[in-house]
Amino acid sequence: MKQLFSFILFLVIPTLVFCQSPKVIVSITDFGGKAGDADCTPAVIKALGACKKHKSTELVFPKGTYHFYGDFGIDKYCFISNNDEGLKRIIFPLFNLENITIDGQGSEFIFHGFVNPFVLQDSKNVVLKNFSIDFHRTFHSEALVTAVREDGLDLEIPENFPYRIFNGLLQFTDFPKSSNVQTTLKTTEIYDYWGMLEFGTNKRETAYMVKDYGFSGTPLIAESLGGRKVRIFKKQLKATVGNTLTFFYMNRKYPGFIVSDCSDVLFNRVTIYHCGGMGIIGQRSRNITVDHCKVTPARGRMISATADATHFVNCTGQITLSNNLFENQMDDATNIHGIYVQITDHPAPNEIVVKLVHDQQYGFDFIRKGMKLELVHGTSLITYDTLLVKDIQRLNKEYTRVTLYKNLPAELITGDAVAEILDYPRIHIHDNIIRNNRARGMLLNCRGETIVENNYFHTPGAALLFEGDAHFWFEQGGVRNCIIRNNTFDNCLFGVWGKAVIDVAAGISEGFETSRYNKNITITGNTFRIFDDASLLNVYGVDGLIWKDNKISKNNEYLPARIGQDRYIVKHSDNISIDNK
């Protein structure tokens, strides 16, 4: 027994010593990586392999411009909520790592082709700091409007957005390949687009009151006008000569940073110039901080990320967004929510079959043995029971069979939904600038304490949107305690994406009289700069809202779009107090 004890000590002591060992600092140059044109990906793969051997590592990139190609990245099939699943070619695969810092020391990371820059999976204590990411060829494209015609538009396409007229259609392509092409089959890569959106070239924001033109993935009929001038044929297109037409990328396969099932992740002074999807998408993760980061277009471009700047799904702990700049991305600055799955069948008294309905949620497997689920009516979003999961059987990326410890309540009907009863995260969003992007500012759909303060918003849609539904997006929302204070809302709603600067909505189509989806919202000390009679507040299905001490000042920086609209719209709500109504 004494020997055994000694043996255990023999095992334990070095471990303790090792735990306290200082951070090992390694440089990418130790692994053959260097700034310049060469592919730095093999060095990254080697370096991350080496980091795994230490308890705590800092991987440093001496300041410079580094290029990353896909050839030697890692393959992994990723299901990414609100983005597009697929077999990803990953340049920085941060899988199962602990205590790792990647310090770019101000470097620029340029990615080439259809690759995923960073995927964090099952990792803890990760710091990403002091670098920017960009793509050699952006996933979206842009063009200047040179003429507006009855049958379409004339455009001039800058050289950084290569294109061709092929079979009478406009296709965006990659740059001509300089190196020897390895395969004879790969010809030109096509960057498909699903629509267009007009931006003011000088104001560098979505053009006044424009809407998306969607083509459902079909390319536009077009002809060359010589040089880089192109005529696109489509009736009833409106635009202003001199403005910039941006072409949406078809999908969201290439987010900047995917954070799945991780904890304690810090983004610090990271700049996302571009990515083909969301900037940062966190899912099923605990404690994520985004501080002093930027999502902003590189010089010569109008668009930064092609979807939301940040987005968090079924996360826990604390989410902090502080001191960031989120501008010109193609969707909201953030959205923090849970996920509903729809009950499609209940084959036994204690068994349900649930479906991830939205195709950008497929494979988002969040139900686990022992988990508590809330049972929600699909149409009213009223939670009417709590279920404890006894067992699950994943049928495929859409369907899961769930066995419960108790029998289902009688009022359950097919089409109801379940969501995880999370340790909902505390949200702190402060001192950020959100401007000029398509759509909204922040989507607040989290039941943890949510504080939004000292931010600046200049968004074409609602600055703050509360929603949640179980019939379209299947995003679980419903704040419980939300404070919005000391923000500046500067001429928001100059576009089409919103009913009010602060829009507290809910996807409720039945049970209006009783369903109160959002609760306890305080809006104080904010400044609203406005240019017309747009609503400042739209309240629907809320219990408890205080509007107090907010300043409103009018200007004429935009043409008025709404006349005589109610400043405050309140429907199907209780305990609403608005001081200057």
Place this chain on the structure above:
Amino acid sequence: MKQLFSFILFLVIPTLVFCQSPKVIVSITDFGGKAGDADCTPAVIKALGACKKHKSTELVFPKGTYHFYGDFGIDKYCFISNNDEGLKRIIFPLFNLENITIDGQGSEFIFHGFVNPFVLQDSKNVVLKNFSIDFHRTFHSEALVTAVREDGLDLEIPENFPYRIFNGLLQFTDFPKSSNVQTTLKTTEIYDYWGMLEFGTNKRETAYMVKDYGFSGTPLIAESLGGRKVRIFKKQLKATVGNTLTFFYMNRKYPGFIVSDCSDVLFNRVTIYHCGGMGIIGQRSRNITVDHCKVTPARGRMISATADATHFVNCTGQITLSNNLFENQMDDATNIHGIYVQITDHPAPNEIVVKLVHDQQYGFDFIRKGMKLELVHGTSLITYDTLLVKDIQRLNKEYTRVTLYKNLPAELITGDAVAEILDYPRIHIHDNIIRNNRARGMLLNCRGETIVENNYFHTPGAALLFEGDAHFWFEQGGVRNCIIRNNTFDNCLFGVWGKAVIDVAAGISEGFETSRYNKNITITGNTFRIFDDASLLNVYGVDGLIWKDNKISKNNEYLPARIGQDRYIVKHSDNISIDNK
């Protein structure tokens, strides 16, 4: 010790008894499956789960028409040689099964949507018999040519190929959805096409001397002429009024039967009316028999499978194709070959980095520890060394790092290739009818004994093609002992896919004087029905070929296309004997 012995007996005896236990026969009806409109997929999944519990099972489908939808199929990411990789939704997942027979008793299996009918993975002793597979909506589409114009063609599209004119473009779609659509996001499914090919409507074969029209995936500009009549705009299209224009499906994601890493698989009286890829694709498998099967279009259609009827890659043991009908598929009746990977780097004296170059070979991981590889010059296909694999490291679906037991020879250069030295299979192809499909008949690229006898060929291209190269398709060929006897070659070469009825080629661009890629071919007792002076035999890079006692008879069933061409063309070959030259 005696107790232990008793205990072992206690374990062994029931096992022995169990091994000898008779085949358990189960019916799909035992699992809730039934003929009719309802989705039979859940019953299949249950039934296959039950089969796994028995040592030997026969799963019977009482004769009827069964429908299979994707909702409850199994997801698995599949890399399928010469087809398209992807996350497949599989209806019959035959994974890790032994001694299983699926007897359809003459049933029809109808598949709906983007699903994979059968995937066999790591299974042994599998018999599939007495059923047909088809798809509710075919992946390809067809139309009748009603007028030929300077600027395009007028078409009439039959009702079984739904389409729309959308944004001025022709798109093929699914049928309108009858059931309630689960997700609001899924709109119309599009069946993309990459090109067109004309068929004779009455002759039911590719039209005389037509070639593929490829559009690289862009849809055609089109307008509606009312009813189901459509005008497509594209200059220089040729066609004959009354003929059928078939639209190629864009990819090969949905083969009928995928057989990977299996042994002893028998297809017996299975009919493939349609699939979106090859009919049967076997890879890294041992002993596959296809007997009394058909690949043939369903009534009202011109096309059966949208690619090769059958195809075998890196297989071993015995491959038998007997008594089958292969007609109207969109590519060859079979191709039996190995795979070359290209050496892209040799970072150490005993280390190479190899790449799967063709994108339809990505993920075809065939190199294993202890495997023997042949080392081949990329341009001459001359094997110049044998390597024994010490270790491998898969980098991603394209690249693998291979460590060898010995140092690499000095003559190795980047761009050379390696292939597995297989227990090459014995091939017996007899009593089949191959006709009216696009392209060729059989591609014979196997080093095991290959016997082709008593078959009937009526193909627009070469009836038999030998090839193999390490620069484009990266398919390893090179027969060693091939007998072609007593076949009928009936008016082959009425299309553009071949230089001779029997075309013995090789992808050699250097070393003509010494490289003899195909060896020991005997061609005897065959009948050649011909309509012009097309070559019967083209020989290139061969050592040993006997042409003896073959009958040739001429007819005028087609317009002559070739005048004064040599019947026998021999280049860079040795030991060629042609009796009636």
